[in-house]
Amino acid sequence: MLSRIASSLYWMGRHLERAENTARLLQVNSLTMTESPVNADSTQLVAGSWEQLLTMTDDRDQFDVWYTSAGRDEVVEWLTAHASNPSSVRASLANARDNARTVRFHINLEMWEALNRCYNDLRGLEADLPSYAGLNAYCAAVRETTNLFFGIAEATLPRDEGWYFLSLGRYLERMDNVLRLLFSEYGEAPHPAYSDSVVRDFRSRAFLRSVGAYEAFRKHENLTLDAAAIADFLLLDSTFPRSVRWSAERANEAARGIEGLTGGSPQPARLAGWLAAQLEYLPGVTQVIQQQRPSLMELIDAVAEIAEKTNDAYFQVQGPDLLLSIPQQQQQQQCSPH
Amino acid sequence: MDSEWLTGYKGGAFFDEVFTAGGDVRLEYAGVVAAMRRLKPGDVDSRRALADLAFRNQGITFTVYGDPAGTERTFPFDVFPRVIPAADWRVISAGLVQRVKALNAFLIDVYHEGQILHEGVMPRALVLGNPVFRREVHGVAVPHNVYTHVAGIDIVRGDAGEYFVLEDNVRVPSGASYMLANRRVMARLFPEIFAGRGVELVEHYPDLLLRTLSSLSPRDVERPTVVVLTPGPYNSAYFEHVFLAQQMGVELVEGSDLYVDDGRVWMRTTQGRQQVDVIYRRLDDDFIDPVAFRPDSQLGVPGLVEVYRQGRVALANALGAGVADDKAIYSYVPKMITYYLNEQPILKNIPTYLGAEPEGRERIFDNAADLVIKRVDQSGGYGMLIGPAATAQERADYLAQVQAAPGSYIAQPVLGLSTHPTHAADTGQYEPRHIDLRPFVLSGETVTVVPGGLTRVALRRGSLVVNSSQGGGSKDTWVVNS
Numbered sequence: 097m098l099s100r101i102a103s104s105l106y107w108m109g110r111h112l113e114r115a116e117n118t119a120r121l122l123q124v125n126s127l128t129m130t131e132s133p134v135n136a137d138s139t140q141l142v143a144g145s146w147e148q149l150l151t152m153t154d155d156r157d158q159f160d161v162w163y164t165s166a167g168r169d170e171v172v173e174w175l176t177a178h179a180s181n182p183s184s185v186r187a188s189l190a191n192a193r194d195n196a197r198t199v200r201f202h203i204n205l206e207m208w209e210a211l212n213r214c215y216n217d218l219r220g221l222e223a224d225l226p227s228y229a230g231l232n233a234y235c236a237a238v239r240e241t242t243n244l245f246f247g248i249a250e251a252t253l254p255r256d257e258g259w260y261f262l263s264l265g266r267y268l269e270r271m272d273n274v275l276r277l278l279f280s281e282y283g284e285a286p287h288p289a290y291s292d293s294v295v296r297d298f299r300s301r302a303f304l305r306s307v308g309a310y311e312a313f314r315k316h317e318n319l320t321l322d323a324a325a326i327a328d329f330l331l332l333d334s335t336f337p338r339s340v341r342w343s344a345e346r347a348n349e350a351a352r353g354i355e356g357l358t359g360g361s362p363q364p365a366r367l368a369g370w371l372a373a374q375l376e377y378l379p380g381v382t383q384v385i386q387q388q389r390p391s392l393m394e395l396i397d398a399v400a401e402i403a404e405k406t407n408d409a410y411f412q413v414q415g416p417d418l419l420l421s422i423p424q425q426q427q428q429q430q431c432s433p434h
Numbered sequence: 435m436d437s438e439w440l441t442g443y444k445g446g447a448f449f450d451e452v453f454t455a456g457g458d459v460r461l462e463y464a465g466v467v468a469a470m471r472r473l474k475p476g477d478v479d480s481r482r483a484l485a486d487l488a489f490r491n492q493g494i495t496f497t498v499y500g501d502p503a504g505t506e507r508t509f510p511f512d513v514f515p516r517v518i519p520a521a522d523w524r525v526i527s528a529g530l531v532q533r534v535k536a537l538n539a540f541l542i543d544v545y546h547e548g549q550i551l552h553e554g555v556m557p558r559a560l561v562l563g564n565p566v567f568r569r570e571v572h573g574v575a576v577p578h579n580v581y582t583h584v585a586g587i588d589i590v591r592g593d594a595g596e597y598f599v600l601e602d603n604v605r606v607p608s609g610a611s612y613m614l615a616n617r618r619v620m621a622r623l624f625p626e627i628f629a630g631r632g633v634e635l636v637e638h639y640p641d642l643l644l645r646t647l648s649s650l651s652p653r654d655v656e657r658p659t660v661v662v663l664t665p666g667p668y669n670s671a672y673f674e675h676v677f678l679a680q681q682m683g684v685e686l687v688e689g690s691d692l693y694v695d696d697g698r699v700w701m702r703t704t705q706g707r708q709q710v711d712v713i714y715r716r717l718d719d720d721f722i723d724p725v726a727f728r729p730d731s732q733l734g735v736p737g738l739v740e741v742y743r744q745g746r747v748a749l750a751n752a753l754g755a756g757v758a759d760d761k762a763i764y765s766y767v768p769k770m771i772t773y774y775l776n777e778q779p780i781l782k783n784i785p786t787y788l789g790a791e792p793e794g795r796e797r798i799f800d801n802a803a804d805l806v807i808k809r810v811d812q813s814g815g816y817g818m819l820i821g822p823a824a825t826a827q828e829r830a831d832y833l834a835q836v837q838a839a840p841g842s843y844i845a846q847p848v849l850g851l852s853t854h855p856t857h858a859a860d861t862g863q864y865e866p867r868h869i870d871l872r873p874f875v876l877s878g879e880t881v882t883v884v885p886g887g888l889t890r891v892a893l894r895r896g897s898l899v900v901n902s903s904q905g906g907g908s909k910d911t912w913v914v915n916s
Contacts, residue, residue, distance in 0.1 A: 099704055100688065201679060
């Protein structure tokens with residue numbers, strides 16, 4: 097398989113996963129803030145803040161270039177459709193669609209059509225984003241798009257190199273997103289302790305919902321919404337498909353698949369396997385959250401390293417260096433057909 | 435029935451493909467029109483809407499240059515098919531094969547002996563001074579002596595329905611994918627119309643293309659590595675590049691996927707490098723190798739032309755083929771046919787006046803109001819003046835440009851292109867629209883033509899320009915044995 101194609105499939109997986117995660121965050125946050133009680137001491141909402149989403153998506157710095165305040169309208173605009181945000185939902189979907197266009201024949205017509213159609217539909221929904229209903233409909237449509245796309249892939253794509261690159265991108269992105277979410281909740285700032293259990297649980301439910309984990313968590317741990325139990329579930333659970341451990345295992349499978357089919361570098365599979373093994377054999381979540389061995393940031397770095405080694409081993413092939421090309425759009429157009 | 439499909443149709447002053455001047459349906463269309471009329475009222479409209487949707491969902495789109503807002507558009511598809519009787523097609527197809535053989539003989543000649551120039555049949559300057567004549571490939575041997583692997587020859591019909599060649603395209607002609615996509619959509623949406631009509635198949639085009647390309651391989655291997663080289667997703671024909679690569683089951687590559695090493699061309703894959711034997715290149719000569727041609731090209735492969743000259747990679751179409759389809763060279767094609775094949779041309783040329791020649795120049799300045807004037811180095815309907823449709827001021831402005839560089843212009847009489855009943859979006863009625871035909875001729879060890887081709891239609895009322903970039907659409911094209 098061409099390195100460029102492999103890279104496109106990988107990035108398609110990453111972009112779609114990111115679009116879905118951002119849409120989940122936005123949708124849950126919007127609902128949460130509508131219902132959120134106000135904390136008597138600080139007059140702040142106890143759950144949900146638009147600002148917090150910027151930490152979770154790791155783009156506060158860029159945001160500040162364009163906005164002076166981080167209210168609902170600003171954050172929604174930035175995360176969904178701002179032209180200068182390369183990680184916005186629109187940019188992620190546009191990137192995925194551009195990638196899909198160049199690999200149209202490594203995926204299949206059904207997958208391409210699903211993505212192309214949904215992308216066009218979503219552009220039409222952007223006008224309604226300022227309203228609650230509009231944001232909700234938009235986020236739901238984004239999730240349906242990515243689920244439809246991956247669903248068709250699951251059902252129709254041969255388990256060849258292309259499938260593994262798509263999966264690897266998808267699960268690396270999922271791990272990164274969930275780890276960042278955990279970091280925003282358990283990382284630097286201490287988790288605020290609310291004496292009122294109703295308020296505390298409201299907050300916890302919102303957090304779980306933003307990763308689509310609430311119901312799964314309740315089935316798994318039906319007594320309390322204890323903060324440590326939540327972290328344990330999202331990080332170490334062996335059955336929940338959005339836990340970091342589960343995703344690491346899938347990433348490892350994908351990387352092994354690639355290695356087996358290409359006879360290429362074993363590095364990405366080795367690193368993903370090592371990450372999965374650590375998460376499997378950790379004595380408990382406190383080792384990460386409290387003792388920081390490894391810390392959440394170190395886990396985020398470990399995911400980044402898998403990505404880096406994949407890039408080095410499979411996307412950068414020998415031969416003369418590629419020119420760092422400025423956009424070639426103009427030349428592509430000049431080179432005109434007859 | 436009082437409102438039968440197409441009953442209100444009024445042809446214009448031109449040859450109409452479907453109706454005779456007396457208003458009767460021509461024999462070759464009787465079956466189609468009757469079948470369309472048997473559909474339930476409203477069916478034609480609702481299926482037309484489905485066709486549009488199918489094209490949009492599949493992303494069968496092209497890019498319009500210089501239009502920052504709408505970069506992608508579907509190529510409008512008209513559901514009323516164009517029918518060519520088998521008897522007409524036999525003549526057209528023989529004429530196409532003859533023409534392409536002559537164009538190819540011309541290319542072999544000018545890139546080797548130059549016999550036609552020595553004998554003064556064609557002016558030397560017109561060929562050797564042509565910007566698309568490539569000295570770099572003079573004397574280079576090409577597989578099977580073929581330069582014009584894929585040719586798109588544009589054909590139009592005049593006032594009496596006679597067929598003319600409007601122009602030859604032997605660089606990177608587009609449109610085959612639309613021919614195939616139109617057929618697929620038509621057969622799926624209008625099975626009742628299609629079934630039992632005896633329409634000649636076109637879907638084997640990609641197989642023929644792959645066979646042609648594979649036969650060029652410099653390495654004697656069972657499955658040579660053939661690739662389609664595209665300028666990239668921003669090129670207006672990108673859909674076609676994807677489609678053809680997919681149908682042939684070969685890789686679609688961009689310049690950056692290839693590199694030259696050890697005197698060979700390689701592609702970068704996840705399993706390391708893989709040698710490339712044949713490149714179906716969909717970019718112009720200019721862009722193909724920054725070392726040989728445009729140094730600023732970011733689309734090509736540095737060093738490719740040298741490997742090509744050494745015969746270690748094949749390119750289709752061959753480098754330098756463009757000198758055969760130049761709009762000024764066109765006027766000499768009938769002479770080429772006589773000179774190389776010793777035959778009479780089967781298909782007629784449109785009379786053409788060359789700005790490069792004194793008599794031609796005189797004609798252009800005296801009769802601008804009756805002529806279509808074109809730049810020889812532009813295509814796609816860009817840079818032309820349609821005399822009768824232009825204002826006096828527009829004509830004067832254009833002639834000033836001609837005056838500055840007369841050699842860059844040619845002119846032809848305005849041809850009353852034939853019309854075909856076509857759905858008009860604004861009135862909802864079928865109205866006459868001008869059409870042309872681009873058949874695709876493949877040359878390898880043999881020369882073959884897929885029956886039919888792409889019928890392009892000028893959707894703007896009264897317009898003669900069928901190019902997709904200028905508001906053109908297309909129709910499924912049936913060669914029918916009946």
